[in-house]
Amino acid sequence: MARIEDLRKIATRLRIHSLRTTTVAGSGHPTTCLSAADLAACLFFREMRWNPKDPNDPASDEFVLSKGHAAPLLWAVYAEAGVIPLESLLNLRKITSELEGHPTPRMPWVKAATGSLGQGLSVGVGMALAQRLDKSPARTFVLLGDGECAEGQVWEAANSAAYFKLRNLVAVVDVNRLGQSDPTMHQHDLGALARKFRSFGWNAVVVDGHRIAAILAAFKKAGQGGKPTAILARTLKGKGVSFIEDKNGWHGKPLKADELAQAIEEIGCLPDVDSRRFIHKPKPFRKRKRVVALGFPRTPYAEKTATRLAYGNGLLALGRIDPSVVVIDGDVKNSTYADKFFGAFPDRSFQGFIAEQNMVGMGIGLAAKGYLPFIATFAAFLTRAHDQIRMAAYSFSNLKLCGSHVGVSIGEDGPSQMGLEDLAMFRSIPGALVLYPSDAVSAEACVEAAAAHRGLAYIRTTRPATPILYPAKETFAAGGSKVLRKGEGDAATVIAAGITVHEALKAHETLRQEGIGLRVIDAYSVAPLDVETIAREVAQTGGRAVVVEDHYAGGGLGDAVAEALAGKADLAHLCIRELPRSGKPDELMKTYGISADHIIRAVKELVAA
């Protein structure tokens, strides 16, 4: 077991590595590494139980570096632990290196990308929940900065950790007093932070973050009373180097070569200690093997059914065959129909209350531990977690999101409740699967397609009930589309998705009676888009295309089709072009121009042009 003297030496080594590598890289945040070096040494080389041979050993404690700009410190830890070669540290921030400016899972020991502050504690909540589900004795440690405690998400996470009684979760806050541009709100008033954590249901312990013995003593209090524990460590930014220690103006600045030399002179040379031998290996622990069947039995539908309801049915059926499925709700489960899963699988269901940021962060944590999280709320409120969703992508997270109540078709609740920008949000994420089913059959199939997709997937569901369009066994591949109406000599093609597919079918019927053929495509896979089918069908209808969507003009299906058909088609784009108001769904679809009548008019204009 590492003695205080050993840990002090290790911390010094971590400091020197952090200074050197940022100077070599010419950028980075050395001072924020120096404040946390003693904490990191105590964590990785004494308190934590972990297996440096396997980043995915379920027996190991988990670690999340919420203050992601301290990445050089984390890389130094793994080098000291023998996980990566010491020399590799000098590749920090190079395009060829896994050691990025902020942690991402390109480096396999990182389970969740950080660097957008205030997100790590939510990830930790998810991991600690996963450990509990696994019945694992392992714990989760999250290292935060004091500056990021201004982010509301930290308090959402604190709330939920206390609610779930996560005694296996420890937050270590490196209170170094200085933000990027100014001192932090509470500076070294650690009592203020402790009062906050306690009022949110946590144990809070205040320590000197540079006194090894005090840090180790604080860890002993973790988990008392069955509560999550915050260790609030008073530290100095730039600790150990006189001319940067506790000085404003040194955030995100590497030392110049001569400054580095001076710093090393102050700190002394690399102390001689083999850090690797102080790593505490965990007791072996094996997770239950989960048997996952392929494909779930579909619900038979005859009557009009809302796609959100079918989502709920699909999720329930998926949960029956796949024990790794977990569901998080933001107090809207009776609207998204996630409540069906909650009723059947209470142990795998988590009430996140109205805190969308934390909900997504928890999902990232659960996914990092091998679970398959489905998270649903109103699509409009997923914008609340846009930053977290962005970070989920950088975490290569296997997260499934469902946004219900999309578009003006929700009706009277008004614009604040209408998801009208969600396609733009998800289409901008490289690799995200974006599905938008039009009926209950395709909605259930989309749940299966999302589960099968490795990575971020989004399902867009509709509030009102819509007619059934597909036979029960129809398959819906990611990247596919369905040609629903097709005739020789069709005058134009309409590309629709979700509720507008039904408007397109009405338009088809009316035009048919007038002798005009309208090809109808259900573009249920908005990303990737079925470019080949759409281009072929549009070409067959004289290069005339109408896109119609219950979404704003920018970034949605219309943009996707415009890019796919550039130069190949005359395009009419029907969508919501102004801020809508409350009203009846039909009225709103008519008022804002996405009804069957508008499709008919657009087709006739294209034909006449």
Add this chain to the structure above:
Amino acid sequence: MARIEDLRKIATRLRIHSLRTTTVAGSGHPTTCLSAADLAACLFFREMRWNPKDPNDPASDEFVLSKGHAAPLLWAVYAEAGVIPLESLLNLRKITSELEGHPTPRMPWVKAATGSLGQGLSVGVGMALAQRLDKSPARTFVLLGDGECAEGQVWEAANSAAYFKLRNLVAVVDVNRLGQSDPTMHQHDLGALARKFRSFGWNAVVVDGHRIAAILAAFKKAGQGGKPTAILARTLKGKGVSFIEDKNGWHGKPLKADELAQAIEEIGCLPDVDSRRFIHKPKPFRKRKRVVALGFPRTPYAEKTATRLAYGNGLLALGRIDPSVVVIDGDVKNSTYADKFFGAFPDRSFQGFIAEQNMVGMGIGLAAKGYLPFIATFAAFLTRAHDQIRMAAYSFSNLKLCGSHVGVSIGEDGPSQMGLEDLAMFRSIPGALVLYPSDAVSAEACVEAAAAHRGLAYIRTTRPATPILYPAKETFAAGGSKVLRKGEGDAATVIAAGITVHEALKAHETLRQEGIGLRVIDAYSVAPLDVETIAREVAQTGGRAVVVEDHYAGGGLGDAVAEALAGKADLAHLCIRELPRSGKPDELMKTYGISADHIIRAVKELVAA
């Protein structure tokens, strides 16, 4: 002055209106109105000082309904106050009515749209700051629900209200114990909520929210110790109607006709009281008239300059001529260069620390009070406030946002710090002005254009210094573009913006030496896009166009141009198509395909096709 008996009668009237109007509308949230009716009666007809003749009287106290689903209660208040006719309440949620499902400023007494929960307190912080800047004695009241206190933004707002010592801010929390799908986290443990608010630096008073005398007594404690005050009111959802009172499962459900009849039987008929005569008018107060000059003197630039630095210079110059300009920072002002304004105008500068959601909410509040807020952070972190930006649009808010450090061109800090989805986010908002300057001159001009635009405006700035392209007096209108290179027989047109304009110019030069003409457009106004110029120039170059942007594929400039040119051009779209990593700016632009070399290749391919 209203006696307790009068207020009780008014509350009963508010309850009856809320029940009736939601039943007539066939949707809405009556139970959440009933819990807050006594609080609303005490606020509007006793505690608040306000002028029912003028929604913009600067002497009046401000009110924000953070729990926006209680809109029917708010409309009932204004009907009781004589602001709108009583009969108009029956138009609730009709497409022709200002009385929407959730409050929006279509109804002029609403200053900020609500309905996405947890946002109102931030708006209140902004309003209270505005009142302080105005040297007004008026106060700001925010009515919240207990469910929404799970949103982190509430605690961001609580933090900043305490930091700014806003004794003129009062939060009233209607603790009705029931969320939408479940009881709230703390249910009727009001002590838990009080501890939270106190730990965040507030006064907290716990009261019975149905005892008029207790409510009035609580208001007397507001502002004590110079702190903001939270009144935590224990209430019952559906209060006054036996079969819905304190019952789960009644969220967002109007009574059926027979249920309404039964409810009215229990409550009794409309009490006879003229609510209007109990309104407390404020003492007259006039704001200083502000004189705003037009146009600010531009900085002369000769050397390469980062557009973010020019943004800072422009903002400072704008602040000198326009005293209504206020600036909020999220602890990155030395990176966005908002620090120039902070240095010159400390009274109009607000440190929001690392809490982007609250920052935008504060801006909405300040804008609602006639100020012109500019908010800058890394573009990547504006995604943290996507929901708040969305609500700013529904608030018709005159808010100006700047996102710095966009694209892979930031370099080594890595993907978490790269704004690569911001154009998609802002382009999806109808009416938002989206500007993306390529040099320092246009960046300053964009600050002026954003200030001149009435409504939401976004400026996208770049981290590295870029060469100066324009003469000092060049003008840049919203919706415009600049044709930078043009020759007869040009083979293709490249449409670029920001840093890629410089790549396009390099490509032009290389191609020129090979005898190939390349037209270059600086599409600095991404929304509205200069469709006319772009279409014309592209047509003149054989319908061959290349779009190049430092942004993800979905939702950005490429999509905008694709839609504008649909059917009219062959389009090559160069953009970031995968999750990038850390590296040098030039390396990254080359690796991900948006450098001059890629433009040259794309042009040649278009010409050969």
